[in-house]
Amino acid sequence: MSGQGQHVVGGLKRTSWILVAIAFLLLAATISPGHSTTNSPQENVSLYTAQKLVVQSNQPTIQSIFVRGNLTAATISNTTKSFTLTTNSTQQYTANLLFSSTSPYTTSIIIHDPSSNSNSQYTSYYVSGGGLNLTIFASFQPNPNAGSGGPVTWSSVDGWFFAFGNAFPVWVKILYAILGVQFAFVGYRWMKFEDERRRLEGHLPPLDRGNRIYLWVDVVFRILLTGFVISLVIMIGEVLVIAVAQYLFFVNLNLFSLVDFFSLFFVAAFATLVYLTREGLDKFFDLKPIMED
16 A cells, blocks of 8 residues: 555655656746747827828738727728728827737838928838737817918818818718708798799798898708707717716727817807898898788
8 A cells, every 4th residue: 555655655756756747847838038029019190180100011911990989080991911091170089009920020100281282200110020000199280380471272162162171070970961861952932832822822022042142041040940959959968878878887988089179169159150140131121021910
């Protein structure tokens, strides 16, 4: 019995030494200089609005992209070799790009200026192989030289309208397009019906050109007012849903952000101007048509 016990103890000791040797080998392999690691550089890039932040790689190494910020005001495009981010308003963005390849590759950060069609290289990275976790803090600020000097051409006017349109979220443009078509169709049919009715009955004078101008200004005001109310309700509704889910049910909802203060302020200001125009046409030019009581 004693011989068998010693044999078992000796076997356990040999097993223990083998396990210790394997653990040291794994540890050495982990801390070995030849082991592939992922570098995580961070860059702070300042750009002017309408400029493009471009990240390029000479190999298809981009594995994933994460962008944080006001995405409704941004234009983003990407492939396995490039990533582009731009906006036409003052914004702050955080972009995280993960690269990976077993062969050497080069990654560059470039600032593209569409006004002069020029590229300015910010920095570059050479990776002999493995991963690169690149984080970019992009700050878009207004261009102090924008609009100064040079003659005004149709291309510059077209570019201004394009940049102005991009400042509004897509869902806001779709909303006002639908409301505009609906109100314009209903307003045109109503004015046509009202004019024919007045001509047939003869109680009220037909609608003249001034009356029609007043009525169309009123239609525009109603479009803006209705769109403003609907936009405000949608934005407040999304904020309430996220707040209720987070503070009552402890659930973080990653919803597409619909909040856009620029569109609200712009529509409110424009609707105010249209309202004052309508009231001026009535008070000073007496263009409001006479209606039956």
